[in-house]
Amino acid sequence: MTQPLVASGLWRRLAIENPDGSGDTSTQVFWLQAGSYYADIRIPADRPAVAEGEIELSNDLLRALARQQGFAGETVAAGELCLWQRWLDFQPPALVPDEGRLEFNGRMLVEYGVHAPYIEHWWYEEDASGHYAAFRLQGECSGMLLIAGGYFMRAIGRAQALPQGMALEYLIEQAAGNRQQLANLLDCEISFGRCDGAPRSWRITHSTLPWLEGDKLFAAGAPDWQGREQLVEPLAETGERLWLRCESTDSGISVFDREAYDA
Incomplete structure (x- = not known):
């Protein structure tokens, strides 16, 4: 059975088959879908641990951080195809769109790359089709805050765009010794x-900025998000962030057809 619309909730990647024939089952990959909006984080299994308060990053850690992936934006479905519009990307912008053909089998999803011959296998970890919200950051940087079922993702892009088609690992190697440039690349x-x-x-629990792991999402505690048109996130030193609602179950908009999915 093929179901073209992606269910809101948490998807966990089980495996990827790459174009060169290699595969990966160890990278921790989580994809959170909230209505029409999504965020995705990919943490290599060999990324070194970061001690609390660690400021000086070793070369090994810098290389590991550069191999991380993640993105956020809007999904657009057409038949069996799904396009992930990347409003922000941890890696430099790709030269081709992120588009896949989706095949569903119960809670399993197989994604076939359209512009690159990869195959990803996903497991539907938690259904949130009746309990989600998506907020977009107001301001100069791109940002998404998604809440779906029992999970959240916060994605905040760089203030300075990276060159299209480059590899972040290469850019970090070129910036070796330049503390400010390295900070901008990883921001x-x-x-x-x-x-x-x-x-x-x-x-x-997981972040592209590993020193945030273990911290509260909002310093003041969990946000009161249900029914809200906007959220104000107080910041310790730089004022606040304003998040504006894009979509939620409160707004009566849903891209997920539960009856069709269970058929």
């Missing part, structure tokens, strides 16, 4: 975590 946050806890602190 893209994609953070993932669970919406639970007592009190409901919403702590980050």
